[in-house]
Amino acid sequence: xxxxxxxxxxxxxxxxxxxxxxxxxxxxxxxxxxxxxxxxxxxxxxxxxxxxxxxxxxxxxxxxxxxxxxxxxxxxxxxxxxxxxxxxxxxxxxxxxxxxxxxxxxxxxxxxxxxxxxxxxxxxxxxxxxxxxxxxxxxxxxxxxxxxxxxxxxxxxxxxxxxxxxxxxxxxxxxxxxxxxxxxxxxxxxxxxxxxxxxxxxxxxxxxxxxxxxxxxxxxxxxxxxxxxxxxxxxxxxxxxxxxxxxxxxxxxxxxxxxxxxxxxxxxxxxxxxxxxxxxxxxxxxxxxxxxxxxxxxxxxxxxxxxxxxxxxxxxxxxxxxxxxxxxxxxxxxxxxxxxxxxxxxxxxxxxxxxxxx
Numbered sequence: 001x002x003x004x005x006x007x008x009x010x011x012x013x014x015x016x017x018x019x020x021x022x023x024x025x026x027x028x029x030x031x032x033x034x035x036x037x038x039x040x041x042x043x044x045x046x047x048x049x050x051x052x053x054x055x056x057x058x059x060x061x062x063x064x065x066x067x068x069x070x071x072x073x074x075x076x077x078x079x080x081x082x083x084x085x086x087x088x089x090x091x092x093x094x095x096x097x098x099x100x101x102x103x104x105x106x107x108x109x110x111x112x113x114x115x116x117x118x119x120x121x122x123x124x125x126x127x128x129x130x131x132x133x134x135x136x137x138x139x140x141x142x143x144x145x146x147x148x149x150x151x152x153x154x155x156x157x158x159x160x161x162x163x164x165x166x167x168x169x170x171x172x173x174x175x176x177x178x179x180x181x182x183x184x185x186x187x188x189x190x191x192x193x194x195x196x197x198x199x200x201x202x203x204x205x206x207x208x209x210x211x212x213x214x215x216x217x218x219x220x221x222x223x224x225x226x227x228x229x230x231x232x233x234x235x236x237x238x239x240x241x242x243x244x245x246x247x248x249x250x251x252x253x254x255x256x257x258x259x260x261x262x263x264x265x266x267x268x269x270x271x272x273x274x275x276x277x278x279x280x281x282x283x284x285x286x287x288x289x290x291x292x293x294x295x296x297x298x299x300x301x302x303x304x305x306x307x308x309x310x311x312x313x314x315x316x317x318x319x320x321x322x323x324x325x326x327x328x329x330x331x332x333x334x335x336x337x338x339x340x341x342x343x344x345x346x347x348x349x350x351x352x353x354x355x356x357x358x
Contacts, residue, residue, distance in 0.1 A: 036161025
């Protein structure tokens with residue numbers, strides 16, 4: 001005999017609270033395990049395909065691990081040093097850029113020369129802050145991530161966790177399936193499949209979109225001669241998964257740098273602006289529809305809310321789990337609405353007639 005609905009709600013609610021409490025208390029401690037689990041989840045379809053091609057699970061996992069190691073080594077040796085050097089140079093150049101902006105504004109808006117002007121005081125305070133904090137900001141941007149997650153532990157634990165989870169992924173899923181309450185197992189399996197479809201359609205696809213757009217922006221901006229084009233493209237691509245934010249920040253940063261570097265050369269400035277316009281056109285009409293699809297069930301506003309809420313409460317770890325949790329909540333919400341619209345609470349005690357519906 002199944003538990004009463006009130007008891008079921010109590011236990012499921014308690015389980016959710018325990019999950020959130022663990023996430024809040026452990027924080028950065030479980031970060032390598034979350035990242036490792038995410039990597040294993042994303043790579044599991046590849047391992048399954050290799051198994052269907054005739055490889056054993058061990059051989060498939062080993063092959064994927066070696067390939068990923070080669071990719072990481074390639075990034076560390078070629079791309080990352082260039083990104084770090086450009087980021088450092090960009091931050092070091094920030095005071096100079098600000099002084100140029102200050103001179104430009106004074107030349108075109110003489111009223112700012114009034115020392116009592118609020119706008120002038122604001123510009124001076126911003127300049128002082130940049131001069132005082134420039135080095136500190138550069139050091140923070142380059143070292144804070146490593147200081148927070150303890151880089152050595154992170155880089156050792158994540159590959160190990162990913163390898164063993166990928167190796168044992170199917171037995172682990174089967175074990176979890178055996179723990180499902182028997183009365184609700186079919187429904188829970190169906191909901192899990194829907195959540196997996198949303199995550200597969202959005203997260204895996206969105207990572208591909210970020211990589212494609214980041215590469216496009218970086219190569220195109222470097223091709224037109226924009227200084228720091230590689231790092232601007234990387235930044236724009238990395239945050240493309242946040243709706244509208246990636247394009248706005250990347251475009252504003254690139255066009256702002258272009259104005260200082262190419263002032264008077266309106267063709268070059270127009271090319272920089274055109275690169276982001278073309279990137280947005282390709283993203284909206286070609287890349288995202290092909291790689292993500294249009295019916296994954298994650299509205300941009302819901303995604304923004306989830307990232308903001310989980311990031312504020314749980315920090316960086318919260319932002320990592322925000323998308324899968326948002327996907328799960330979205331699937332559960334749609335399931336709840338379907339249950340409600342087919343229940344007597346919605347339909348009432350009599351069958352609806354066309355006259356009732358109008």
